[in-house]
Amino acid sequence: MKIVDCLILGAGAAGLFCAARTAARGRSTIVLDHARKPAEKIRISGGGRCNFTNLYTNPQNFISNNPHFAKSALARYTPYDFCDLMSTHGLSWTEKILGQLFCDQKSGAIINMLLQELSDAGGALTLNTDIIDVQSNAGKFIVSTSEGQIETTSLVIATGGLSIPKMGATGLAYEIARQFGHTIIDTRPALVPFTFSGQDKDDFAAISGVSLDVRCQAAKGPDFRENLLFTHRGLSGPAMLQISSYWHLSETVRIDLFPDHATRDWLLEKREDTPTQTLQQALSEHLPNRMVPLICRSFENLVQRKLAELSNSHLDDIVETLKAWTLKPAGTEGWRTAEVTAGGICTGGLSSKTMESRHQSGLYFIGECVDVTGWLGGYNFQWAWASAAAAGAHA
Numbered sequence: 001m002k003i004v005d006c007l008i009l010g011a012g013a014a015g016l017f018c019a020a021r022t023a024a025r026g027r028s029t030i031v032l033d034h035a036r037k038p039a040e041k042i043r044i045s046g047g048g049r050c051n052f053t054n055l056y057t058n059p060q061n062f063i064s065n066n067p068h069f070a071k072s073a074l075a076r077y078t079p080y081d082f083c084d085l086m087s088t089h090g091l092s093w094t095e096k097i098l099g100q101l102f103c104d105q106k107s108g109a110i111i112n113m114l115l116q117e118l119s120d121a122g123g124a125l126t127l128n129t130d131i132i133d134v135q136s137n138a139g140k141f142i143v144s145t146s147e148g149q150i151e152t153t154s155l156v157i158a159t160g161g162l163s164i165p166k167m168g169a170t171g172l173a174y175e176i177a178r179q180f181g182h183t184i185i186d187t188r189p190a191l192v193p194f195t196f197s198g199q200d201k202d203d204f205a206a207i208s209g210v211s212l213d214v215r216c217q218a219a220k221g222p223d224f225r226e227n228l229l230f231t232h233r234g235l236s237g238p239a240m241l242q243i244s245s246y247w248h249l250s251e252t253v254r255i256d257l258f259p260d261h262a263t264r265d266w267l268l269e270k271r272e273d274t275p276t277q278t279l280q281q282a283l284s285e286h287l288p289n290r291m292v293p294l295i296c297r298s299f300e301n302l303v304q305r306k307l308a309e310l311s312n313s314h315l316d317d318i319v320e321t322l323k324a325w326t327l328k329p330a331g332t333e334g335w336r337t338a339e340v341t342a343g344g345i346c347t348g349g350l351s352s353k354t355m356e357s358r359h360q361s362g363l364y365f366i367g368e369c370v371d372v373t374g375w376l377g378g379y380n381f382q383w384a385w386a387s388a389a390a391a392g393a394h395a
Contacts, residue, residue: 004028006395007143007152009131009172011038014367014384015158016114016125021392022154023123030124032145035168038125039111041160044167045381050107052086053079053385054378055099062383063221063245063373065185069347070372070383073355077389079382089113100377134176136360154362154395158388161341161368162187169335173345173369181359183346185371189338190245193236194253194329201330203297205232207290214239215259221246225259230291234329241376244332245342255325257295258286264319267307271315275308279318282307295321340380344371355391364391 006022008015011033023029037043042050054061057079059071079101086093091113092104103110118125130146134155141155159173174184196204210230216239217223229237243253258266270282280303283292296303299317302310310318332338345365349358355370357363366387374380 001142001148002030002150004030004150004152006030006154006156007032007141007150008156008158008395009033009143009176010158010160010367011035011125011127012158012160012367012384013039013042013114013381014160014388015156016118017385018156018158018366018388018392018395019123019125020114020117020121021389022156022395023118023121025393027154027395029118029122030126030150031118032126032129032131032143032150034128034130034170036128038127039114040167041164042111042114042381043107045107046102048107049102049104050110051096051100051102051378051381052093052110053082053101053382055079055095055101057099057379057382061375061379063190063342064347064371066347066371069350069352070386072352073386073390074382077386079378081389082382082385085117086110086113089116098377131172134179136180136363139362141362154364156364156366156391156395157369158365158367159369161344162335163189163338163341163368165335173365177345177349177365177369180357180363182349182357182365185343185346187341187343188248189332189334190342190373191241191339191376192244192332192334192337193231194234194240194244194247195331195333196234196327197330200327201234203294204230204234207288207294208232210288210291211237212257212288212291213259215256216240216243217254218243218246219248219251219253223256228255233333235327238376241339245340245373245375247329247332249331250328252326252328255327257322257325261286263322264315267315267318271307271310276306278304278306279310280304283322295325339376340373341368342373344369344373347371353390354394355387356394362395364395366391 005027006029008031019031093101133144135142214228215225224242226238228239
């Protein structure tokens with residue numbers, strides 16, 4: 001039986017980062033994972049460039065049953081702290097829209113940095129190893145694996161959530177949490193495209209590939225100003241991914257197709273200045289041509305009419321659709337394409353300062369498995385770094 005001070009299950013962003021920090025404190029540390037390669041979510045993120053954090057990170061960018069839980073960890077390990085670490089490894093970054101930072105040397109460089117940090121601190125990484133069982137006895141944990149048993153006084157669970165199962169996602173973290181008395185907030189796919197059925201699906205498939213800038217909102221939660229993309233199955237793009245984290249089955253979503261316009265005033269001016277222009281011609285100045293007939297379906301008898309022929313009542317109906325296009329998705333594309341998991345281990349059973357279980361001394365949960373879900377744009381990586389740093393200072 002191997003004996004170590006700290007055993008970390010999961011060689012993703014949170015697990016590797018936490019391991020390096022525990023090892024740097026002089027704690028003998030092993031990271032275990034059933035995968036063949038470490039940190040595959042880092043590798044594919046940001047189109048291979050890894051959107052590793054967001055400069056505007058604050059607790060309001062996260063969804064949780066306890067919106068205050070993430071404050072402590074996020075305050076004590078910031079995006080600038082991670083940037084400082086990258087600088088010491090000679091890595092650089094580029095800021096894109098909305099505070100998103102991408103690694104100039106691509107995602108593999110961040111993985112190599114984490115592995116180098118772990119190695120330099122004296123920690124070890126073991127891959128291709130299945131976790132069979134976890135037991136506790138007399139203040140210690142006995143973890144049975146496909147390669148034998150490991151005894152440890154500090155056990156950190158960083159095995160992630162249920163998103164993207166083809167990359168090896170499992171519910172192991174939730175199983176261990178339940179075993180030690182933790183409550184699991186219902187999980188659901190988040191940052192995921194919407195699917196539609198019936199006429200909507202056919203309509204959206206017909207204009208698949210069309211995109212535009214919108215402001216959108218689920219039934220609950222904030223609105224987001226980003227890009228919408230029509231697909232063969234429904235709606236995607238950053239705007240839809242963002243609101244999917246707040247959406248629940250049978251609810252509607254609302255889309256403002258003219259986010260920068262006082263649309264009624266604009267149409268009144270158009271009717272005055274270009275009275276012979278048709279409604280379709282006018283709308284095509286701001287919407288993709290292929291999309292206009294779809295948007296105007298509820299008043300399709302007006303699309304080819306001249307603006308001068310439209311009454312103020314007509315304009316009111318048109319504006320209502322343009323500013324609050326309301327749709328009811330059939331569902332989402334599910335775990336297959338979800339970037340993260342919403343819900344997870346209830347934060348009421350964890351210390352916000354250390355991420356340690358309140359039910360079992362020496363047991364920690366970090367990263368995606370916890371009921372803290374970030375917006376699109378680097379926030380979930382920052383939660384991984386921050387929660388890992390919190391646990392790494394104590395495990």
